[in-house]
Amino acid sequence: MKRKIRLKIRRHRPGSETPPRFEIFSLTIDAESSVLDALEMIQGGQDPSLMFRRSCHHSSCGTCGMLINGDERLACVTRISQFKGGTVTLEPLPGFPLLGDLAVDMTPFYRDIDEGWDYLRGAENLGGTKLPDGVERFERFENCIECGCCVSACPVAGEEKPFMGPAALAALNRELQKTEEPATLPLLEQAGSERGERLCNRTLACSRVCPTAVYPARHILDLRTRLRGGRREP
Amino acid sequence: MEHIIIIGGGGAGAALAHDLTLRGFEVSLFEKGELTSGTTGRHHGLLHSGARYAVHDRAAAVECIEENRILRTIAPQALEQNDGLFVALSQDDEEYGETLLDACRTSGIKAKKISAAEARALEPALTPEVRGALQVPDATMDAWRLAMYFFATARRSGATFHPFCEVQGIDTRAGRVTGVEIIDYTAGKTRTVKGDLVVNAAGAWAGRVAALAGIDVPIQPGPGVLVAVEGRVTNMVINRMHPAGEGDIIVPQRGLSILGTSLWLADDPEDISPPKEHVDRITALCARMVPAVGEAAVRSVWSAARPLIRDAEASSPQQISRTFECYDHKVIHGVEGIVSLLGGKATTVRAMAEKTAGLICHKTGHEIPCRTRTTPLIPWRCFFSDAPRGGLPRSAP
Known part of the structure; x- marks a missing residue:
């Protein structure tokens, strides 16, 4: 069923003399339309200068994270029909440098994620009793799509803040889980550094907003437990 | 320079x-x-072995298998290297499978015939109606x-x-x-x-x-519809053992299964909204191979425009090289x-x-x-x- 909605989008170009403003676009969408579908309609028909990031359209690439009605979400898998009322508000992810409009620069996200950390892991057991000839294990990509939603939602992480943030700590813990001693030592040192897990204040916003069920807060708790000799905090 | x-x-x-x-x-x-x-960014994420093209588009098949081997060595962390199956569900499929096996061999694609029981030992989510399969070196890529x-x-x-x-x-x-x-x-x-x-x-x-x-x-934009459903139900790429058509591929990736695809010819690469009937048809056809994908919640539906080279001689869009x-x-x-x-x-x-x-x-x-x-x-x-x-x-x- 077609429906008329309004998208209220924060517009700004760094370096431009025009101050940030919200611009309202009216459009007609389908019941199934995602926020990304709506943005593409606007860019294709109303304003080609609208800046936003996108690629895979199915929550695998991690490029279209943004604030949707105030929450960190992926535009591609957020259906507009779930929102009551006729207006959806879109803003860029806070905590990252702005490229323009809804597009942010992800450079700070990778500050504490080593380029060489393994992005593959053993796949879940689906009940098979054999492996194909020539395949030593079934493998799959890690769940984290590096979208930045958790870093944006974290009250103690951000571009100018010292905390390495939930995504880096979750990735670090995954790497640690795949690493044998003594190669674990530098990873533990990094997790326990003054920019590491100690700065996490357990708000759990990271796990709440994660669109791909990484639950970074669990990884941080794992690291905290391991660094404190296996004792869990009360 | x-x-x-x-x-x-x-x-x-x-x-x-x-x-x-x-x-x-x-x-x-x-x-x-x-x-x-x-x-x-928005294709299904298949690293082709070339088998899909081996029968009707040998040039593309040969290119695919050669590049498949190279990418496995130069960008391994962008690939889930679990191989793929072509599965036969009918006698017609089985007959096509013989042609496909020959065509793979002449294109340099390593293909291995396996029984229905072996296929289901690898991938228990396959329909019990599977009659046989070919193992090919497909893989999943992070597009x-x-x-x-x-x-x-x-x-x-x-x-x-x-x-x-x-x-x-x-x-x-x-x-x-x-x-x-x-x-x-x-x-x-x-x-x-x-x-x-x-x-x-x-x-x-x-x-x-x-x-x-x-x-x-x-150049002719050739969009196709893709459907991502929740749940990884196979580890291998699952293809239907029949001539290139619709709703004949399931690509597992992370915790999703990507179902594809359809093909129509468009003039505008941006005017490619997924037709609802394509979504239903693709889902039903893929569920014939792996029933679980027909029951799964839909994560996302979208289209991607292939860059086809116009070919007035092709009998159908699928036959365009x-x-x-x-x-x-x-x-x-x-x-x-x-x-x-x-x-x-x-x-x-x-x-x-x-x-x-x-x-x-x-x-x-x-x-x-x-x-x-x-x-x-x-x-x-x-x-x-x-x-x-x-x-x-x-x-x-």
Whole structure:
């Protein structure tokens, strides 16, 4: 069923003399339309200068994270029909440098994620009793799509803040889980550094907003437990 | 060395930037949106073994298997290397399977016939109606990260990338292209960029770009619908053992299963809303192979526009070859200084780049061998960690 909605989008170009403003676009969408579908309609028909990031359209690439009605979400898998009322508000992810409009620069996200950390892991057991000839294990990509939603939602992480943030700590813990001693030592040192897990204040916003069920807060708790000799905090 | 301007920031542009910088050229790439925002990011994520093309499109099949082997060695972290199955559900399928097995052998694709019981021992989610299968070296790719591997490596070699910069004009003087007119959406300004040679690598948008130079290229956007459902129910790519058609592939990726696809011919690569009936048909057909995907919750539905090379002789859109061509417009249209890279697919972007960079070397009088077959790509994360803090480089070349 077609429906008329309004998208209220924060517009700004760094370096431009025009101050940030919200611009309202009216459009007609389908019941199934995602926020990304709506943005593409606007860019294709109303304003080609609208800046936003996108690629895979199915929550695998991690490029279209943004604030949707105030929450960190992926535009591609957020259906507009779930929102009551006729207006959806879109803003860029806070905590990252702005490229323009809804597009942010992800450079700070990778500050504490080593380029060489393994992005593959053993796949879940689906009940098979054999492996194909020539395949030593079934493998799959890690769940984290590096979208930045958790870093944006974290009250103690951000571009100018010292905390390495939930995504880096979750990735670090995954790497640690795949690493044998003594190669674990530098990873533990990094997790326990003054920019590491100690700065996490357990708000759990990271796990709440994660669109791909990484639950970074669990990884941080794992690291905290391991660094404190296996004792869990009360 | 010559300054090469690439128009289009998809996989082809990325791989070409990598090849050209390795050969020593100065490279600037312009993309109207974010990098990989066109077809590249949004295909099903299949690293083709070539088996899908082996029977009717041998050229594409041979290209696919060769590139499949190369990408496994130069970008392993962008791939889930679990192989694939072609599964037979009917007697017709089984008969096609014999043809397919022969065609794989003559194309150099390692294919192994396995029984229905073996197939279900590998993948218990397959329908009990499966009658037999072929194991082929398909794999899953992370469509975005594979392209970003090329971008990261090219950036480290000195290429500059300009996302959110749309080419609005191609400048020519006396029958020779001299540069491009850009609107830079990050600054809200237009500017001229001079170059020695312009490459149209705009994929399904290549017709629009060529038109800016008054050139007609035979590109036809061929969109198809994709459906991502929740749940990883197989580890191998599952294909229907029948001639290329609709609803005949399931690509597992992370915790999702990607169902594909359909094909129609469009004039506008952006006017490709997924028709509802395609979604229903694809889901039903894929569920015949793996019933669980028919019951799963839908995560996302979208379309991607293939960059097909027009072919009036093809009996159906599925029969249009998925190989690629690079066109020197000096030879075809009398316009010097511009080449177009047409057709192709994500699996073969490196080969597309090799051929195009070879043509550019020929045109500029250089004899520099291609090194991309054996040069390991640096991980996608380096694209960001290599960038200067505070933003991507924005300076005009």
